Amino acid sequence: MENSKWIPTVCYQCKAECAIIARVEDGVLKEIRGNPHARGKACVKSMSGISLEYSPDRLMHPLKRVGGRGEGRFEPISWEEAMEIMTDKLQALRDSGEAHKMTASFFPHSITDPKWRFLNAYGGFLNTALPHCDSAKIVSWIKTTGGVPNHHIPPAWFTVPKGGIMILSGRHAFGGLEDAAIPRDILDAKERGAKLIVIDPMFTPDAAKADWWLPIRPGGDTALFAGMIHYIIANELYDKDFVANWIREGDFDKLTQWAADKTPEQMSPICDIPASDIRKLADECAKAPSVGVDSFKGIMLGNAMDFSHAWCIFLAITGNIDNPGGQPLPDLVPLSPVEPVPTPPDLHELGWHRTGPDRDKFEKFSFIMEPTWYEAQAIRNGDLKILMVAEANPALTEMGDFGWQQAVQEKDADGNYKLDLLVSFELFMSETAKYADLVLPDRSFFERWELLYMPWWYNYGHGVALRQPVVDAPGECRHANDVFIELGKRIVPEYFQFKDLIEYYDIELSGLDLSVEKLQEAGGHWAPGTMGFRKYEQRGGFDTPSQKVHLYWEDLEEAPWDQALPRVAPPAEYVAHAEAFPFYLVSYRTIYHAGSGQWTFNNPQLRDKVSGFHSNPLLMNPAAAGELGISEGDNVTVQSPSGDVEVAVALTERIRPDCVGLAHGFGSTVGAVATAAGGVSDNRLIADAGTTLDYQDLIGGEAHVSTRVRIVT
Amino acid sequence: MKQIGMMIDLNRCIGCRTCVVACRNYHELFDHQTADPDNIPYYLRVESRVQGAFPDLTMDTWIRPCQHCPEPGCLDACPEGAIAKDLETGVVQIDEEKCAGCQAETGSYPEEKAKSAPCTATCPAHLNVQGYVNMAALGQFDEALKLIKKENPFPAVCGRVCHHPCEEACSRGEKDTPVAINAIKRFIADLDLDPETRHVPAIKAAKDQRVAVVGAGPAGLTCAYFLAREGYPVTVFEQLPVAGGMMAVGIPAYRLPNDILEAEIRVITDMGVDIRTDVALGDDVTIDTLREDGYDALFIASGLQLTGRLDVVGENLPGVHSSLDILKDAALGNPVELGEKVIVIGGGNAAVDAALTVKRLGAKNVSLVCLEQRGEMPAWEHEINDALEENIEIINGLGPMRFVEEDGRLAGVEFQRCTAVFDEDGGFAPAYDDCELTSMEADSAIVSISLVGEREFAEDGGIALTSAGRLWADPLTLQTRLDWVFAGGDSVHGSTSVIEAIASGKQAAASIDRYVRGLDLKAAEERDWTMAGKVFREQYDTSERVAIPRLAPEEREGNFNELEQTLTQDMVMAEAKRCLNCGCACMQSCPFGVLQFDGKAGISHKCNFCYDLITTGQKPVCAEVCLTDALTVGESELLKQEAESRGLAIIEELSRASHLYVK
Structure with missing residues (x-):
């Protein structure tokens, strides 16, 4: 294997983006490993990256739509022709003063992403590729500690001491999405004598390794944590030093008052966890040297911010902020700006609000990343004219029974599409590409440069990582970032004075005395040192206005409801549909798939029964199925208030009898592997968040997984 | 290493x-x-x-x-x-x-x-047929014997008496005729008859736990063989004076000569298994005394030794016998007096063998009368053909109504027409037309109908019985309701075949091994024997199936010489090459x-x-x-x-x- 070498780069089979090394032999990608200079692990998706790279379904040439949107008929065109079409349309919209009606839907790999720069320079806005699954957590931590958006930073499990407690509440941590090293870190901590507690309506692989599994009723997390807060305060088990020194004056009194009636007995019927267990868990947590909490599904409900608020309070009063084993706060290492820095458009000033016609009702509410993903609604309102999609698949991921697919086909009185231009950057033909005017062949993560700097990520929390080409791109594939830079040079050249992507990254890295080349030499990954604990002590406080931790959020006192402290009731959407739709839908994830795209669902290794996850049957508890006369393998119709799917039932004891489970993201209709393997889309059952605004707290929470269903045989 | x-x-x-x-x-x-x-x-x-x-x-x-x-x-x-x-x-x-x-x-x-190749998948004991057939094709007979004996301690017996479902399933059958698997096995297995060439499996390190087996038939001895191989001391109790069970006393010598069976049993005793004959369960030993004697596990494979009753007038007359007794007496060399004209009643293999046996013992005129039409008879096709070759008259569609007495002993049998043997669900429920009677004269009648097992010892020992009167054992583990007692073979499954009894004994040995080691019996992994179903090869050896040499009918008269002969080495190697290796x-x-x-x-x-x-x-x-x-x-x-x-x-x-x- 003379011509074989290992090259450091970064995986992008899911949003975690773990540092990996790739073995290339005679120019062909052969194997993947975790990068030993980083956290050293790569998961099954990452290993399957080579099947993505060499998929026979890869797109190689630019395509232009010839039929109607959705027909999927295209003709090949040159890159230059595609560039001209995009430039002309973008220029015209900008000239008409409506640049903010352009958006790019993509996953922001990094705050250094040049697509983001283009949007700010052009005057468009960012529309992330994925629902804001963690926005409630972000907003809560900003309000509580003033810290930077604490995105996917789970507790640093590798710092949990002996006796420490690790709580996964609606979080399948062994399923990835944070870092492939997390399962190891959790199990190592367990071997050191830490305790793993899993709170989940399903008996996940994490639950199988847990010291204690609490099969909670969906939506009951806030009540569970409120009950624990009550117990801890009532028994004076809170961290008295932290409360006295670091919590804003008056907040703890208000909390005590609020907690007075949140007894475990009162909370138990909401979360379906016995009061004695709530007390036991609270007692163990209060007495443990550390408690770390991670959640994901728990913060995807309409009242998600109530839970993330309760969670912040719980960690604050037990003294688990920025301590070993508790909730870390990231330490920023700023990159250098690339001058001149473009200013993003002020959408409020431009009269835009994400709730469109419901603006009057919801004007008061703000959101961390103002525009969100209500693309269908924005198209219908005339608020969206140009949509450029990269590494996203809104035709399948937009919830609400495929409303997106209908909206992009809507025409105005003159017979023109309301959405003037739809561009899709793709590795494979996708559901979204079928509707696109231009389908542009993108480069895979093995074929492109990318500087990854997301300081609030588990992986890069304290450093930067370099994605670099390890193999040549096939055909005429170009990376979306290069295309956006070229569009920038054509439309807003003053902001795109640098030669190319490498020079752009070199400028950003210069403040750290780094460059792309130096990063390459350093093994593709750079970190300044240790993460540091209790950084607020050295800094003299937190970044809140009072420099203390805020438990009481007075700005939310006078909403249509009082949300200054958490509301413990079950999510409104669960209550509203309880009678007609008796089951909770658990839209669960596995380590084998991420999102709803072709990346993993068209990957033969990840759909193979031996090495992946083939299809998604409806998981039902045998007791519940028996009552309905349903047997293993029966085909049933699952109906929600917004859609229905037909699916075969798989019986398992691993789920609560009042829940049914459907693995998320299946239902691809494009790609040889994806279509052969089958599966149904849970997104069809989940209402578009734009249609369920009444159930949402409209700050952080979005009701995009809190769906109830009924089963029809 | x-x-x-x-x-x-x-x-x-x-x-x-x-x-x-x-x-x-x-x-x-x-x-x-x-x-x-x-x-x-x-x-x-x-x-x-x-x-x-x-x-x-x-x-x-x-x-x-x-x-x-x-x-x-x-x-x-x-x-x-x-x-x-x-x-x-x-x-x-x-x-x-x-x-x-x-x-x-x-x-x-x-x-x-x-x-799995269909032969292996279909074989109740799942022998690696393709493996040994291939080795035979290459002349590696020692290796082949070793491979066979990993799964079956009685290949020489099976090579003679097995009904070989493997051949029915053989992929070669789709092209022309199946490979003569059983005849190949017989040739290989005959190496076991010679102390120089026989294969005695290696015995693992001796274990302390002792196992008792009741019944020295194919199930019991197979269980003993596999447990002995694992290093357990095993004692087998047999109520007859000889070991082998039905192989010894139920299968006539013209199919299975005694020395063949004895040679294979000798391998088992040479492996250290202690076989004690003339010991009856329930009389000489009981489940409780075996427990008291310190056995850690017991396998009951006592078989079925009692003939069921017809409930017909005259059933107890002198001159009315059971096929079981006739075959047993013939095998043990006891005198049998039958007269010239003998009627055998029954349509199974035992009836056919009883007919062929009494023919050899001197009966001039032997008829076989059964309820079933020819195509419904439970006897295997090749056994029926043997009977026809030896001029046994087969009369179908009659059921006995009365045994006719004359001078205190049998003089004839009266039959009525059987209009249907089975009911709509396929259950045994003969219907008769009692207007149509047939009388036949006879010096002796041999009744060959379903066998039943001894039950007293089971009832006394606390072993549950099924509604069919057989011993109850868990189908996966063969464990009875007494956790240390296992049961298998015909006493659990009803009359089956030698190879099915061997499979049952093997299953019991695996289960007993788990039991004494304190492992979860239910965790036994059931292998999926999905069959290879297609033959894709177009290029193959197109030779015809070998003709297995047999004694001509006239050569069989008055003797118990073996009916089928062993193939020659050349024949075996040629036949083995016909395997498609599917x-x-x-x-x-x-x-x-x-x-x-x-x-x-x-x-x-x-x-x-x-x-x-x-x-x-x-x-x-x-x-x-x-x-x-x-x-x-x-x-x-x-x-x-x-x-x-x-x-x-x-x-x-x-x-x-x-x-x-x-x-």
């Missing part, structure tokens, strides 16, 4: 399958252009077990690579000698040059090859199902423990990439010590070869 193994820590394995994909990538097991889900080769897989009910659940996951067995079955099964165990590491490897994929053609039928022999031998057929290369392949890596001080890929560091590689013995020092319990259920599964 040094043995490298892996310690698989179930506290850490999360079943994520990262190793499966990494292994595939490293060994370049698939082609990107053609990879489609569920048809991608792999060297290891993840298994899991969920136990309990919501919300009290446990779930374990673990990987299953090649176990690099201390005594690999695949090595014995391979007719090409392509599989070897590396002396330095204990790694089991397939030599790609030598492996011929059991005569696969490159680029052909991977999926079909990976399934499955892979090694795959069929692997209890863990870890071998795969590579259709592209036309050979078998499997995990080689990343031999190139481990012999240069690196980890195998699975251990290298394991997401949770659940895999530790090292010498098996040292790993055991490590497990002990870390307080990890070895999971015996899973740790059956060189890898340690711990928790």
